[in-house]
Structure formats: C-alpha cells, structure tokens
Amino acid sequence: MTALATVASRAPVSVNRKWIAAGTMIAFGLIDILIFGLFSHRGDVSYALSLTGAKINVPTVKVPATQLAYVLGFASILIGIARGTLPESRAIKILSIAAVLLFFVLSLLAWADTGSWANGIPVNVVVLLQNTLATSIPLILGALAGCMGERAGVINIAIEGQLLLGAFTAAIVASAVGVLWLGFIGGSLAGGLVGAVLGVFAIRFFVDQIILGVVLNILISGLTGYLYDRLLVPNANTYNSASTFSTLKIPGLGDIPIIGPIFFDSTIFLYVTYAAIIAVQVGLFSTRWGLRVRAVGEHPTAADTVGIKVLGIRYGNLIMGGMLAGIGGAYLTIGSVGTFSKDMSSGLGYIALAAMIFGRWTPLGATLAALLFGFTGALGSFLGSITVPISSYILAMVPYVATIIAVAGLVGRVRAPAADGKPYMRA
C-alpha cells in the first residue's frame, strides 16, 4: 500500500534470485544439449538470410545441427555459471538473458529443421523476423497506450477493448467509405474514444480502474459482436470488405541485405509504430511534457501544487494512448486481413499489458517485451508450418508461461508509478 511497495515487494529480494536466474540459464543449456543435441538428426541446418528474388542475395548459412546444439548448450551453461558467480550488473543481466534465449532458439531451430518432417526447407530468418515485427505491431502500440496511461497514474486494462474497437471501426469505415486512410483514422479515433470513456469513469466517477478496464473489454466485445451479427454479416460487401494497405518499401534502406526487408519493407503501420515508440520514449523522458506526466503519475498532489493540471494530463494521455492502441487495432483488419471477425483481438491487449509491465513501464522496455512475444508467436507459426511433432497448442502456451515466469521471477523488482490506479481528489 505504501508508495515504496513494489510488485515484487513481498519476496525477500536476496541472493536467491541471482541463483534462480543462473539455474534457469543452466537448465536452458542442458535442454539445448540433452534434447536438441541428442535428438537432432544428422545433417546441416540451413538459415536462409534473404528473400527469394532479392537484389543482393546473401548466401544461406549451413551448420551441422547436432554440433551446433552442443556448442550453444555448453555456452549457455558457462553463461549461467558466470551469472551466478560474477557481480551483478544491469548490462550483464540483459546480455546473459538475451544470449541464452538466442542460443536456445537457434538450437531449437537446428533440431526442428533437420527432422524428417521438415523436408529440407531452410529456416528463413528474414521471413521469421518479418513475421515477428508484423505480429508485434498491435502489441507494441497497445503497450505504448498502457505506458501513456499508467505513467500518468491511470491503469489501462482496456487495451484489449481499444484494439478490438479500433479493428472494428477501421474495417467498417474503410469498407463503407472505400478510403483506407479514413479507416486508419477511424480506428485510431475509436481507440481514443475508449480512452476517453475510461478517463471519464476513472477520473470523474472514481470507478476502480482495473475493474473498469475489464468491464469495458466485456462491453466492447459484446457491442462489436452484436453489430457484427446485425450489420456486418448481412451486408458484408458494404461494411466488411476492406482492402489492406500495401507494403511500402523505403527507397535505399529497403534494399540493404537482411536488415532492409525486415525493417524497411512493410506497411505504413510498422513505420507509424517506429514513430510512436520514439515519440513516446523521448516525450516521456526528455521533454517538459513528459516530466509533467511522470510527476502526475508519481505524486499528483505535488504536481497540482506547482500548477500542473493533473486531470487534464490524465485525460490527454488516456486519449492519445487510446489512439495509438486504436491504430494497433486497425492493423488487425486493414493492415493484415481486411475483414473483421468476432473477438479478433483474441487477448493481444492483455499480452500488451503484460509487455508493458515486463518492460517496467518504459516505452523501450515494453517494445522489447512485445517483440519477444511477437517472436514466440512467429516462431510458433513457423514450427507449425514445417509440421514439427510438437502440438501447436503447446507452442501457443509458451508466451504465456514465459510471462508468468517473467512476472514472478526473472525481471526482479518492478515498480509501477506510485499513483498508478489511484484516483486524484483535490483535498
């Protein structure tokens, strides 16, 4: 209850956490060796690094699968031991986790791609990462919406609803008017509207914010489901037949081998996402506005005393954040499949929320966490496409299990803005 309490406050933070991290890394190394190494078939795994028909063709990398898994697993174990013995530092923490995860994924792919089921299809790293970014767009924008709200002291669980209403509105507007850009704007405004409603109920009427978010999600799911059955299904041609944004290759940058197709050859949504990440990160941490927002989120009374408009900042952030999430929702329809279907946000908003907490309420951290979730999603669909003999349902669980582990342990102490979730009443 106190301002100093943290999400992880009740565990005695001790050397234990360090050893748990080290043990987890060693365990990952053992899995690399004992499962992916021992059970992988003889032969080379090939990692393709360019798309077919690219201007500059990067040669495909071929590595003997078994040996690769052994080496990477051994390296992971060494990193784990180093993590347990060396002094703690933020850089070591991040680098060690990143390396162990990367090694794990590479060994997993080595095992999966040399199996009899894979038919020698190479692992196309470029496609995998393209899919990662595409899957991450709604997650990143949703997590940024969460950051905007919570940095100003309002918990936003309604990200899910913002995505869904954004997707719905974008599909309808783009089909009915026939202009994709209007769909984009409509989706964004719809998300902003949810943010405004959230603001009115949370700020003006003091409704518990977590409960409010969940209720808004239920409400929006019901409303879009109702209108879908009532209007969209009978008039699919008029209301639910939007086209999608085509890809826009950035001249020059888009032709760089490997990096070009991954980062600079996508729809407008990806570029808007880049802009949003930079804007929110710089805005929150390097501008006068950001300082005010953080003051409102940490100590609204003090902020009010020096003349900052607490409620105005909160409304503004909820609406702007909602607009970002609405764009993320629009991506689901006019950015990828075109048509709306019931409950199509399918929990992405909740994952975005987890990404924001995982990323410690910072835009960059949230983005990295969202990319991690996006990557597990893309990896899962790749493994499904080469018919790996692991159930797709088990693969689909991975991001959620990872989130629980992360929230419960690996991240360590995380602290929300002090006034997060507390309505502000002037004394």
Add this chain to the structure above:
Amino acid sequence: MTEDASGPPANTAPEASTPASGSTSGGPGTPPRRGLRGLDREIINSITHGSPAVVTILAIFLALVIGALIIAFSDTTVLHQFNSFFAAPGAAISAAWHAVADAYSALFEGAIFNPHTVSAAFHGGSVGAIFYPLSETAAQATPLILTGLSVALAFRAGLFNIGAASQWIGGAIVVTWLGFGVSLPPVIHVIVCLIGGFIGGAVLGWIVGDLKARTGAHEVIVTIMLNYIMYNMLSYLLGTHAALQQPGQSNLTSPNIAANAQLPHVGGPPPQVGVGFLVAIAAAAGLWWLLERSTIGFEFRTVGANPSAARTAGMSVPRTWVLAMLIAGGIAGLSGAVAIQGQFLSLNFQSYGTFGFDGITVALLGRAKPLGVVLAALLFGALNTGGTNMQAATSVPVDISKVIEGLIVLFVAAPMLIRLLFRLRSTHGGGMEAVAKGWNG
C-alpha cells in the same frame, strides 16, 4: 474496500448484507425504524439518497434503455424510416418502438414467462410449459452463480480473480476424465466428480495465490496468462487420444461422461431444476457462512480491507491470499463440474464459453456478496436465456445481452454517475464493495 456501512453488525440473516435489503439501511443519517411512518420515510430516503439497491435498479433500467436504443438504431427498417424522419416522424418512432418492443418481449418470454403458455394450458396444453422459461433461466444461471462466487470470494480478500475461466477449465478437465475414465457406483460417482472438479480448479487458484504470496506476482497478470494457458491445454488434451479425446474422432471433443456421474434433475421432464442449481445455492450458503461467520472469513475480509492492519493484527497475509485463491479456484472448478455433469455431459474446446468473464460481472453486480451474486447470476441467466429466444424470434443477435450486462455493471460501478443522472442527493454509500488493488499492491 468499504465494508457494507449498514451500521449495527448484528446482521443475523444473510439478506441483511445484500443490496435487496439495502433500502432499509440508507445513509448514516437514516432515522431508526419507527413503525410504518418511519419505514415510509426510510424508503423515501433510500430512494432519494440512492441506496445500493436503488442504484442497482436504476443501473439496470439505464442499461435496458441504452440497449433499446442500440436495438432500434441497428435495425435496417428503422434506419430506413429515419431517413424520412422529417417527412413522417411518427412512422420512424413507431418502427423503432416496434423493433424494441418485439425484441424485449421475446427476451422476457424466453427468460421468465410466456403468456401463450398459460392460454395453451387452459386449452389442454402442458402446465409445466409455463415454468419452462424460468427453469431454463435457473439452468443458465447455475455455472454463473459458481464463477460469480469464485470472483466474489477473491474480491473480499482483496484479490481480483480474472482466472475463473482457467479454473473452470481445470475443474472441467478433471471431472470429464473422472466421468468417463472411472467406473463407480451411482451416487458416489457424482460426488467424486464434484470433489474432483473442486480440486482441479483449486490447483489453478493455488498457483495464483502461491505466486503472489511468494514472489509478489500480480494476480491479474497471472490469472490472465493462466486463462490462455488453459485454453490451449484444453485443446491439447481434447486433441490427444491418450488424454480426453473421444476415440475414433478427430474433433476436439471428449466422450460423454458415464450415466452414474451425471447430475440428475428434480421434477421429471422439462421444466425441471437441475441438482447443479441446488449445489450452486448450497455453495452460496456455505460461502456466506465462511465469509460472515468463520474466523477464516474474518481474516479474508480484514486482509481485503486493509492488509497492513491485518498484518499488524498478527494475520498472515500471504497465507490468506493462498487460501482465498485456493477456495476461489475450487468454486470456479465446481462450476465446471456442475456444467459438465448437469448440462453438457461432454467437454469440447469451447465449453468454457464466457463463464469466467461473466463471473466477474456477476460478482461486481452482486457486490461481492453471496446472495447478491445469486441474484445477479439469475438476472444474467435470464438475459442469456431470453437473448437466445430473442435471437430466434426477432433475429436480434444474442450479443445484446452481453452489452446490457456490461452496461449494468459499468453503471453499478459508477454510482456517482447514476446519482448525477437521476438527481439523487447523497454522495456516499452504494459504491463498489469490490476493489482491485493497483500493481503496487
């Protein structure tokens, strides 16, 4: 966080702590009961001051009005009439009125009572048919009562259980497996399955409570993630022949549970009341006793209201969290058991429906109190049953029930809005007893 401010703690009857009787305990300024005249004044006071019961009724009314507007303005004939609104305003308004009246009367007839069945009964039809809608409502409400109780119990201990869906699945998986995989004599099989369902849900609840107690992981995040894990787990188990899949089937569905494991119905052919409904009512009564009369319940409520005070008083806050989540999970698992044993008889990958999330709305509307939860679940059961009938009769999609439910809870959660709209005087009381704590605990 605020305990029911109904003054004297001598709430000897369960009704005393419910919104239904909240009208007898208005604001602090309410005069003591003095004969009929005093009672009159009290009722008037509670209305003008907006007691919880009044706020709830107004919230339901407001939600139905907004639902009506949505029905009217999504009807193509109505929209067509409104295109020529200024030429013929009467036609437009009457078209809107008819669209709404048709939909809502179909909803009412499907959920509560259909006048046609009475006249049919006089002409030699079945008398039982009169009660069919009500029995259907009770059947729909049964799993909702239990998931609602699960969420409500967690709320009272200061925890927000969004994971009733995962706990429901946990219970349903165990029940289904015990139901078709084990062979037991009649009554014992039913009881073993019910206990199995409780345990299946309790394990998932325990995970949440234990993680929160040990590491401080926020229960909202953990329960949301467990929901998705369990959706996938269910599909996985139903797609694996060695686990739950029906032999010789490629669909994600389990075999039917044994006849011995099925919950019987009381009262012969429909209309009938499932034993599951009685189980749910018994669970509500048991939970009321637990919360209001037992030491454990006192600890739950104290920890929920003020963890620091509870700690100072020597209560173990982490232990309370674990126990509360364990029981809450168990009750949600029981909901899965009752639904499988009494209604579905087999499990498929969509069986969990919206029981978990509806449990949240039910618990909020019932103000996290057992009797309130039962009443709220009956209301939502009626909206769901009636909604299905409405969709069949007027092709208004059943999802409107979900919209109305969401709106009701939204308004109940914002009593200040209701007071503002209906010009009620008081500015306190009638708020949510249920509060979820922010990330910082």
